[in-house]
Amino acid sequence: MKQSMNRVFWLVVLLFLILIGYLGKITLVDSKTTVTNSYNPRLNQSDSQIVRGRILDRDGAVLAETVDGVRVYPYARACAHLTGYLGVGKTGMEAAGHFVMETVHNEIFQRAAGLLTKEKPQGNDVVLTIDVDLQQKAYDLLGGNTGAVVMMEPSTGKILAMVSKPDFDPATVAADWDTLRLEEDGPLLNRAVQGRYPPGSTFKIVTALAAMRYLPDYETWTYECTGTMDVTNKTIHCFNETAHGTVTMDQAMAVSCNCYFAALAMEIGPQKLRMTADGLGFNQNIPFLLGNTFASFAADASSTESALVETAIGQGQTLVTPLYMAMLASAVANDGIMMKPYLQDHVQYESGTTGSQMLPESFDTVMTAKEADRLTQMMVAVVEEGTAKAARNDGYSIAAKTGTAENPEGDAHAWGIAFAPAEEPQVALAIVLEHAGNGSGAVPMAAKLIDAALSDE
Amino acid sequence: MFELFLLLSRYLFLFYILYFLWQAGVVLREEVGKSYQDPDRALFKQRVAVVLMHYTGFLLLSYEQDRFSFSLPALALGLGGVVFLLVGFFVTEKIYRNSDSLLWNCFFFLLDVSLIMLERLNHGMAVKQLIWMSLGLAVALLMPLVLRLLPWLEKMKYVYLSLGLALILCTLFFGNEEFGSVNWIYIGNFSFQPSEIVKFLFVFYLAAEFRGFVGLRQIGIATGYAGVLVLLLVFQKDLGGALIFFMTFMLVLYMATSNMPIFFGGMGLASIAAYLAYRWFPHVQVRVAAWQNPWADIDAGGYQIAQSLFAIGTGGFLGSGLMRGMPKSIPVVEKDFIFAAICEELGVVFGMCMILIFLVIFLRGMKIALKSGTRFHSLVAAGVVTMLAFQTFLILGGTMKLIPLTGVTLPFVSYGGSSVVVSILMLGLLQWIGKYHGLETEEDEDL
Numbered sequence: 001m002k003q004s005m006n007r008v009f010w011l012v013v014l015l016f017l018i019l020i021g022y023l024g025k026i027t028l029v030d031s032k033t034t035v036t037n038s039y040n041p042r043l044n045q046s047d048s049q050i051v052r053g054r055i056l057d058r059d060g061a062v063l064a065e066t067v068d069g070v071r072v073y074p075y076a077r078a079c080a081h082l083t084g085y086l087g088v089g090k091t092g093m094e095a096a097g098h099f100v101m102e103t104v105h106n107e108i109f110q111r112a113a114g115l116l117t118k119e120k121p122q123g124n125d126v127v128l129t130i131d132v133d134l135q136q137k138a139y140d141l142l143g144g145n146t147g148a149v150v151m152m153e154p155s156t157g158k159i160l161a162m163v164s165k166p167d168f169d170p171a172t173v174a175a176d177w178d179t180l181r182l183e184e185d186g187p188l189l190n191r192a193v194q195g196r197y198p199p200g201s202t203f204k205i206v207t208a209l210a211a212m213r214y215l216p217d218y219e220t221w222t223y224e225c226t227g228t229m230d231v232t233n234k235t236i237h238c239f240n241e242t243a244h245g246t247v248t249m250d251q252a253m254a255v256s257c258n259c260y261f262a263a264l265a266m267e268i269g270p271q272k273l274r275m276t277a278d279g280l281g282f283n284q285n286i287p288f289l290l291g292n293t294f295a296s297f298a299a300d301a302s303s304t305e306s307a308l309v310e311t312a313i314g315q316g317q318t319l320v321t322p323l324y325m326a327m328l329a330s331a332v333a334n335d336g337i338m339m340k341p342y343l344q345d346h347v348q349y350e351s352g353t354t355g356s357q358m359l360p361e362s363f364d365t366v367m368t369a370k371e372a373d374r375l376t377q378m379m380v381a382v383v384e385e386g387t388a389k390a391a392r393n394d395g396y397s398i399a400a401k402t403g404t405a406e407n408p409e410g411d412a413h414a415w416g417i418a419f420a421p422a423e424e425p426q427v428a429l430a431i432v433l434e435h436a437g438n439g440s441g442a443v444p445m446a447a448k449l450i451d452a453a454l455s456d457e
Numbered sequence: 458m459f460e461l462f463l464l465l466s467r468y469l470f471l472f473y474i475l476y477f478l479w480q481a482g483v484v485l486r487e488e489v490g491k492s493y494q495d496p497d498r499a500l501f502k503q504r505v506a507v508v509l510m511h512y513t514g515f516l517l518l519s520y521e522q523d524r525f526s527f528s529l530p531a532l533a534l535g536l537g538g539v540v541f542l543l544v545g546f547f548v549t550e551k552i553y554r555n556s557d558s559l560l561w562n563c564f565f566f567l568l569d570v571s572l573i574m575l576e577r578l579n580h581g582m583a584v585k586q587l588i589w590m591s592l593g594l595a596v597a598l599l600m601p602l603v604l605r606l607l608p609w610l611e612k613m614k615y616v617y618l619s620l621g622l623a624l625i626l627c628t629l630f631f632g633n634e635e636f637g638s639v640n641w642i643y644i645g646n647f648s649f650q651p652s653e654i655v656k657f658l659f660v661f662y663l664a665a666e667f668r669g670f671v672g673l674r675q676i677g678i679a680t681g682y683a684g685v686l687v688l689l690l691v692f693q694k695d696l697g698g699a700l701i702f703f704m705t706f707m708l709v710l711y712m713a714t715s716n717m718p719i720f721f722g723g724m725g726l727a728s729i730a731a732y733l734a735y736r737w738f739p740h741v742q743v744r745v746a747a748w749q750n751p752w753a754d755i756d757a758g759g760y761q762i763a764q765s766l767f768a769i770g771t772g773g774f775l776g777s778g779l780m781r782g783m784p785k786s787i788p789v790v791e792k793d794f795i796f797a798a799i800c801e802e803l804g805v806v807f808g809m810c811m812i813l814i815f816l817v818i819f820l821r822g823m824k825i826a827l828k829s830g831t832r833f834h835s836l837v838a839a840g841v842v843t844m845l846a847f848q849t850f851l852i853l854g855g856t857m858k859l860i861p862l863t864g865v866t867l868p869f870v871s872y873g874g875s876s877v878v879v880s881i882l883m884l885g886l887l888q889w890i891g892k893y894h895g896l897e898t899e900e901d902e903d904l
Contacts, residue, residue: 001713023769041783112461
């Protein structure tokens, strides 16, 4: 009996050590992401005895700071969705970085010193990966359009710019709350992360990848495009019903031939297309500091022919977010490794020293380097000879894909995803212009933004 | 300025508990011969730590920042607490001699943390809790006198069995639902949980049934009784209680028979039963869903556990400091979720140390069980430790989302007359066995 009692005691010890360990885990690891949930009432606790920390861009430009007890936003609307607001609840970095900014480094020392100097201790600053000049440029170029721009560094996942329109003035959110809340086009929504749109022709990259994997003779596979194609219960049209003639994949991608890709999809089948999409991060919760992003793909083995071909050209029930498309472009740019997107680079203490340095992390390896290479070639052709000719320049080659996404609410959305320079990409982006009509609308914007990003280096 | 004190107090509280544990280590090492330090000095230092912690807590809690004065009710309770501690220390050391002092000290430490936290949360509850604590301790100390009058404790197994059944059936027919389980009985203004009394009866029954040869007959009857109890509790939606009774039965059976196959067999059956419960009972499904993903249902089923995690996570390892957190955002924080409040304000490291203190209590309890003179007393002690330990594990695990919530309280710390009095009486029972029924005394006593 003694032996069994001893054993039971050790069982108790084990259980309690597990408790201690798990407690440590939820505090050390999980708490950072869980506590910024809007249901945590402590988010509304602001310490009036300290000065809330600032939100800075990667070079130290101030995006948000507290002056004489009032929160000011030097870049106001341009960075509205990045900073978020406070006052009526909290969003954006004001929420995600709340506890960091309300914490004073070496608190006891600072407070004690504060008693002597009569100055309030300073909360920690949050330094973002954003380049505010790029951000401002993206904001200006987006102009009166509704939509979003996301710019990323493919090798690291750093978000260089993230704009969503319509926007708002973070400084006056509390005052304008009633009007803002009820505005039909939802200015408070961060379209970059949560706006869900059909991808349109930008999805052809996925279809092409599926062909590369599951169609052994894809290099030589051709299709004769007559401008339209009939399948059960549906007719596919190419833009303006242009007959592209006999095209290979590169050619079809360059001119965005719908009929080609519809036929290709029928050859590959819905299951393989689904597998490819799932492998690229579709139907997965992608964690991001300002809210999770999600791309949904619904086709599967039970899909009808018409659903399949629609999906292949980026219509149907597929929905993507601009952030996701930027990640996809970055993956192609980064030899097939999709990096986790991140916005907060590090925390800066009052003394100037840094802490909590974020390191780039891979989200998943979504394709082989060879596949990425091949797709890059196709996307370069889109710029050299195809629908994105307007972006051509003498200095470097850009890889891109345009998209015109039909949608039930009105005119088609214009998509543009791109990265450059094609050989050694330093920046990737995704632009969506709601109801702008033709996809080529996004191209000049993309070119200018890439230019700005690359000349910065 | 006061904010500074509150921030500094986090380090003080951490110091008190770490020092307390260190001294516990001294006592333990001395017992196994690995140290020659005086254990009595270590025990004394522990008591000093408890009293200092009490002073620190209550001085901070009673200070009213805006008025630059102290709140009289809070100070009064603080004083009452000090009296309780000092009298408690004196009586347990000088009058209830040769009992396990380390066990008493850990017990007082936890009670004091409870008082401090309850005063922070709700002064009225803190006062009631102190009254319950005092009553409980008084009864526990008088227990030897009472038990001495009851001969043949180990032979009354059918009394325990029938009384236990009767009480549980009582709640079945007359019970009122509270917090989701129907196991409270109201007599006028006064409420109590009969299942808490049945806990003692059950442990005594098992010890009585297994005190001699444990054959098929004994196992059969015991299983039948345990099964009926567990089913009745499940029926009354007291899942936590059912689990505690079940585990205690399995573990005591194992300890009495040293039979592993039976234990694993029983656990296997339990897993099947648990799965069936999940399939059949909606209230089980709600609990499991809330455990798996509280964020998805954060408005309803997941609200409590989400708030608990917010509290623990925001407080962090060092805690936010007494009164600087928002523990009241957690529903039922004074009872089931008091640990989350402690972790939020006093720190997760403090919480971890509290878990260690619980472990020391169970260690001492097991030691008493191992050193008992008769099998009966040994099994009673082991049963009590098992029950307390498993209950503690259930609620701590539920609070931190390690396991689904089961609606039990944290022994010694949670608010509640039934909870704290039963915990104290269980401890008293352990001390009684340790003092009066150890190996040395068994030769003299007839019991």
